């Protein structure tokens with residue numbers, strides 16, 4: 177901490193009463209308490225509020241500034257994909273969709289746009305990025321992740337944090353980032369949101385900690401604890417996780433906020449505390465600085481200190497962390513972030529969101545039917561998701577949070593697939609018929625016969641399938657990843673027409689779409705592309721741009737096959753007499769693998785070299801097709817012999833190259849020795865000398881990789 181910051185914080189802390197310290201640690205949920213109660217909390221000196229928008233924030237801030245010490249409050253919001261809880265703001269693709277671009281710079285720009293819009297609304301802090309890994313697609317929050325891989329997640333997280341926080345936290349358009357949910361929350365057993373993550377600390381360090389370390393290194397100002405528990409200890413009560421590891425080892429200097437009512441949950445869900453007093457003591461002692469929405473913490477903390485059950489210095493330390501961030505970001509001088517509200521949802525920002533949507537489109541299968549050529553005159557577009565902006569944008573927008581409002585009228589600009597295709601068909605003189613068919617959940621509007629009638633006579637069918645917002649998000653884990661409702665039936669009936677069919681997946685996560693994948697002529701994955709996702713899909717179908725998305729997450733063939741992440745540990749008993757491990761009734765391989773994604777051109781690799789002394793590698797990549805294209809060159813490593821099991825391969829680097837037809841480029845990589853490290857049984861990250869295998873290529877699939885072995889001393 178800088179000396180002048182420390183001095184100011186100490187001076188302020190010295191003037192605070194016990195009550196003011198306890199209040200500073202409280203984050204008040206605006207939507208739950210209402211205006212009057214919120215103003216009372218502000219006058220009492222509450223440290224922060226969440227989910228306040230617009231003029232309400234200004235009124236609360238005025239009250240806070242008029243409190244005895246006049247310490248301004250921090251306004252936090254889930255601006256996780258743009259400032260999307262504000263219905264006029266720019267709505268980006270979900271983190272998962274953005275991750276398909278494998279482009280840290282693009283993600284940084286998304287962070288910048290978000291920061292400008294959040295700051296212009298007078299707010300200071302976004303609860304983003306989410307760094308949980310999506311290793312089990314049944315989990316309801318897969319859409320919020322950057323996918324299943326620690327390295328890709330870490331790279332994108334660091335970029336997003338830089339985008340939010342800029343170079344200077346005190347700049348008018350910088351906001352605080354929040355790395356969440358610390359730790360291993362996405363690994364909850366059975367993908368049951370917030371259940372225990374049945375893993376050891378060695379495993380946590382190996383797989384789940386690295387993205388969070390990247391966040392600390394990127395200067396992330398705040399961390400949020402997970403709802404769940406790790407090996408039976410709730411993260412909110414885990415002094416080892418928060419004090420020893422996060423602050424002690426990782427070097428985190430910001431402040432920690434709990435997740436929503438995590439202190440209350442210690443009593444009523446996790447049963448590690450008998451009452452609010454015990455829970456508050458546990459949380460404070462574990463090292464939480466700010467308590468989100470468990471308002472009972474305030475009275476409890478005061479009483480605990482008065483009764484000698486909690487040392488006041490524990491509160492001092494927490495308040496010091498909070499005040500340091502407030503001072504560093506200039507909050508005391510400028511209680512309101514000031515920006516031009518006209519930037520909220522402005523054309524330039526929408527353009528960045530459209531670019532992100534385009535870059536997120538991932539082509540998974542193509543027998544040549546795509547791009548749609550000028551000879552195709554009659555196209556049928558089928559599926560509710562092709563014309564449903566709510567399903568298209570998915571979770572964490574003004575439709576769903578903080579209080580879901582199904583009646584909310586979507587605010588333009590946005591484009592559904594239907595609108596995007598209508599515009600492009602009109603420009604090309606092609607005819608488009610649209611029929612809803614069905615959505616992901618049964619509805620009175622479903623009409624499969626009408627969809628079949630609309631498709632008869634078409635030269636090409638585009639079928640949009642996927643999920644919708646009632647199947648996405650917290651508390652919405654799925655047991656069955658197959659296409660829900662009558663979507664499979666709709667697919668079958670359309671396939672029976674014998675007309676070329678393109679499946680477009682508009683979904684929050686990988687779904688088990690094996691039938692669609694096997695029998696459709698093309699498969700396009702769009703996930704939730706945000707307000708402009710429909711336009712991006714339409715443009716990709718017509719070849720207006722060349723899709724370059726790569727999957728940040730593996731697709732299972734079937735729900736019973738999960739987890740199916742690519743960086744698995746070896747050891748599965750092979751079938752008698754073979755070298756092959758598999759289920760009796762299913763292959764081991766995913767339907768689509770991590771890193772996969774096609775293009776309207778093709779790339780060839782050769783000339784892999786690795787210099788073990790210099791720790792450099794290179795490979796030649798050539799565009800062998802007829803269109804310019806963007807290739808994501810992926811580098812994986814395998815430790816040939818190690819003291820603990822290490823993944824069959826894991827990503828350690830990637831680089832993107834834009835190549836003209838026929839163009840060739842040598843792509844070079846420089847590694848850090850720690851890129852080849854593992855976490856040993858003593859929980860230390862070490863490099864074990866010996867043989868390694870380096871693999872470079874187009875995706876994590878074995879057949880896509882060039883390989884070479886090398887030795888590290």
Ligand code: BGC
Nearest residue numbers: 226254303356403435436650
């Ligand atoms: C979620 C967090 C979110 C918080 C505030 C919780 O339910 O788990 O990710 O930031 O609510 O809205």
